[in-house]
Amino acid sequence: MAKPPPSPATPALLDQKFWRNFAKNVWEKKALVLKSVKSGLLEMTDAEIFELLVLYADRCRELNDPTGFKFFIDGFKAEEGDVLQVLPEKEDKSLLGYHTRMKAMFPDYCLVCDELLQVNLKKQPLLTEFTDELYRHVGFPNRFSEMGLYLGNYRKTPFGVHVDSCGVFSFPVAGVKRFRLWEPEYVKKNPSLDRAFKYDKHKKASQLLEVKPGDMAYWPSSAWHIAESDGSFSATWSLGVWVDQPHKEMVSNSLKNLLNKKIGAAGNKVTTAFKNLHSGSGEVSELPEAYRQSMELLKNLTAEELQETFLKSWMQHISMQGFKTIPSTAKKITAKSEVRLRSERSLILWQQSLTSKNKIYFCFGGVLVESKKSGGLMKLVKALNAGETCLVGAFLKSSSLTEELDSLQALTNAGALANS
Ligand SMILES: [Fe+2]
Structure with a gap:
């Protein structure tokens, strides 16, 4: 991905023209950086995000269950029980306050909160405004989208250079964010990049996306990537649109339900009665009765x-x-x-x-x-x-x-x- 530079830094309006062009030329094809994006999603202040985090963390503490939060120290995932000890608290007063408390304990930490917007229904339309337009232009995802918040002072993505089965839209909230990307063909030829933290000799072949609050970055599901930082604090929204469920799986899942219902109790048998398995020459030409009955059911589907x-x-x-x-x-x-x-x-x-x-x-x-x-x-x-x-x-x-x-x-x- 060394050649095509990111898009020029012009203020960007996510209007119909943008989405049409995005669907045609960018989606699942190449990375993109948009400077000063006008989107409701970016209107949420860091104070509001902090409030959401505390609300969600309070709920986790109450239930004694940190599901939704992940915490990494020096790239290692913390145990569930420990995660509850390091979540944001009201007394932190702000994202930066939380960061100050964490920094004193961990020189390299990363807090991930999945589906934070689910906590506050009033904020959800900000996200759905964006996803509605995206889906209208690229199609409704057969799997789903996930919105997560990443914050911390981690220097590299905790799991190294990797690829996900999702296209990613990234919206920094605080701090400058850098994402380094490689084409799948390049990683195939250089498999040592998989999960790598040291990749100096491969930098030349990478594309670097740099975004700050107000900007948006996008990369397709095929792009291998890692986030880099200089160790200062950053917070980023990340919307992952999963693209790993082809239409044929949707069809077969639906049919499976129908067939299970149609075949009924006969479908529960775990052995199949037969007359002859094969002829003397090895030819298999006779279907057991159970299959003939199933064929009838299929033929009679309206x-x-x-x-x-x-x-x-x-x-x-x-x-x-x-x-x-x-x-x-x-x-x-x-x-x-x-x-x-x-x-x-x-x-x-x-x-x-x-x-x-x-x-x-x-x-x-x-x-x-x-x-x-x-x-x-x-x-x-x-x-x-x-x-x-x-x-x-x-x-x-x-x-x-x-x-x-x-x-x-x-x-x-x-x-x-x-x-x-
Ligand atoms: Fe990723």
Whole structure:
């Protein structure tokens, strides 16, 4: 990647023109540096980020579970129990305050917080504004995107030169950030680069991206990379868009569910009855009865069944909004609850069953619930999706109240609703 220099330092607007060009010429093709990017994502101040970190850390301390945080000392990952001891605290007062406390203990540390934005739902639209445009132009990820915050004074990425199965957008919050990249072909010829921390002789063949707060860097999933710093403090948002799930896997996953359901109990047999395994000459031409029955099932699949299977999988997939997790809520729903959508951008998705007229599927955050069309849930969901605040009891019918409340509770647990 020695030749093509990063893009020139002109203030960049992430408008339609930018995204069209990005999708056509940059995405999964080459690295890019944009100076002074105008994006909501960069509007979050370091004070707000510190507040989010403390909020998340407080929750981890309360649950005695540091999941979501990783801590590296001199490139080595700390044990879970130790991570809880080094998380940001309110008394640190700021990112720099936290850094001062850490620096005194660790000359080289790195704190990684995955999915920090999930802590504060109000800040989530800043991220989804960006990802919505990205997906509109390059396609919805078959896997997901992950947003993480990296902070510390580490001189090199703790795991050395590496490659991930994701394209990365990097947004520095504090400090200057340098990323060194190599083409996959070069690393193939120079395998010693894999996990390397010392690579002076390979620097000539690398491309160096340098970004500061307000800028954005991007590199494709094929780029081998390492972050470098001079040992001063830096904090960076990193959005990884995973590209390791091809369409064929989506199709086979959906079909697997359908086939499992279709084959039913016969599919659980762990031995197969047969008449002859092969002829005297070794030819195999006879299918056991179990296979013949399965073939019949496949032949009898209707277009509606296939359509419903794929549509249901697709709905479940997009209900995650391209993320690995969606924040869930703990809210008990009764007929007396007044509810509204958690976010007007995050609708409860639904579809009519194609194989059963009186069946409707609802979906949020990957959770699929089935309901009767004759019930009141459909009306309630439409009103919620239109932005209304609704009294649950005014919609759900008394004849199927328990069942519909259960369905609504499942969608609520998945994070669909907020208190009015
Ligand atoms: Fe990486």
